[in-house]
Amino acid sequence: MTVPITLVEGDITRQHADAIVNAANSSLLGGGGVDGAIHRRGGPEILAACRRLRATSHGKGLPTGHAVATVAGRLDAGHVIHTVGPVWSASQDRSELLASCHRESLRVAAELGARTVAFPAISTGVYRWPLDDAARIAVKAVREAADPALFDEVRFVLFDRAAHDAFAAALAAEDA
Template sequence: MTARPAITRVLGDITEQRVDAIVNAANSSLLGGGGVDGAIHRRGGPEILAECRRLRAGRYGRGLPTGQAVATTAGRLPARWVIHTVGPVHSTTEDRSEQLASCYRESLRVAAELGARTVAFPAISTGVYRWPVADAARVAVRAVTEAAAVGAFVELRFVLFDEPAHRAFGAALAP
């Protein structure tokens, strides 16, 4: 029987996490943007952008589809890899929870293929994609808990940028 990884949360900056893989809440272009995506590209340096451009020139010519994930180097970040995933834009007329859950599952699948044992996640889709943070936390925690068995993970960490997100993920993680 495989031990279950610790699923934790911290209030902080995802670009400062010393983990094997950092998950980037990317846009489909993979070429950087605002929020978490912009911070990861700025702090990680040009190596990340260069690999993203190669991905766009090849397999992801039309961009990375929502809910999928792909890895690049972490450049100057204190991690080994960045796993880019594109979250869905929140909708009040269409349930896109499965797409959001897929971001976490696919990121863990890619992390397992890389051999990552520690992974840090942001609160995907809660920024400019306007997903309500309490609902995003519920979806994220369920998806990560269910998918944790795909690899030999030791810790799966949610890195939350502000106190409301930290509280919401705390509530979602509570037994």
């Protein structure tokens, strides 16, 4: 038995889930794309929690491929799990770091008791990871790491039809 993986085209900040994953930058202090949207909609409580992390356990920021949780502020979620995706490189294989973002986010979610987790398409925006490859890595990592005893659903919330189609193809290939 595997954890159901669902795909939704839409805005991750509008999702109801126990945990929403943020494609953060290493500073944890907000940014553009998904990170900026989560901070804007979630409100100042998320930024305050991130500042506390920077003042204590993550003084140098969050390393690529790692994950850490904060409050969700005004989001319809119990927690935000921040993970830093790798920047895509044509000359260096960083696939393991992208897979680690998903595994580590699920590890943190399990520690929090979060049974539903919503992911964006990590690293596919400003970090330029090719969508089809990112989808393949993400789906495979989630399939391997999501324990059905711990999770009821993992949801990929995808910003447009192209992203949805890429993740649907990756899911179909993984389940074949």
